[in-house]
Amino acid sequence: MSPQDAARIFPGAVASVRNAAGVEVAATVRSVTPTLKPETRSATVVLSGAGAGLVPGEAVQARITARGSGQPGFILPEEAVQSLKGRDVVFVRTSTGFAVRPVVASTRSGGQALVVSGLKVGERVAARYAFLLKAEIAKGDEEE
Numbered sequence: 001m002s003p004q005d006a007a008r009i010f011p012g013a014v015a016s017v018r019n020a021a022g023v024e025v026a027a028t029v030r031s032v033t034p035t036l037k038p039e040t041r042s043a044t045v046v047l048s049g050a051g052a053g054l055v056p057g058e059a060v061q062a063r064i065t066a067r068g069s070g071q072p073g074f075i076l077p078e079e080a081v082q083s084l085k086g087r088d089v090v091f092v093r094t095s096t097g098f099a100v101r102p103v104v105a106s107t108r109s110g111g112q113a114l115v116v117s118g119l120k121v122g123e124r125v126a127a128r129y130a131f132l133l134k135a136e137i138a139k140g141d142e143e144e
Contacts, residue, residue, distance in 0.1 A: 015063060077111065079130055088103050103118030
């Protein structure tokens with residue numbers, strides 16, 4: 001991390017914490033050290049609200065939305081975004097199962113996709129095994 005990157009992290013910034021099992025928990029930056037450790041180029045960031053579903057001492061991955069970070073949108077596991085009939089889609093949870101929702105994924109990197117349109121805050125999407133939902137739709141198309 002560079003000093004410039006560290007300066008973009010601020011109290012109140014939105015964050016998420018994911019454990020090895022893929023459980024993701026929303027969090028907020030409570031504080032950040034003002035300087036980097038020269039030998040490790042690291043800063044300490046304290047998050048709040050990230051306790052549920054996490055075990056003390058467990059290895060986790062944290063994502064922090066820094067000041068001036070790129071496009072707004074939703075970061076999803078890349079496997080949640082499927083290609084169906086040439087379009088990017090996700091499967092949104094409904095009261096009766098899942099519905100296909102066209103989305104625009106602007107970037108994909110490190111196993112994650114940034115979805116910039118097509119989703120609303122609070123909607124739940126299938127991530128792991130989304131390909132099985134896609135396969136069921138494809139199987140139905142073949143039967144017709």
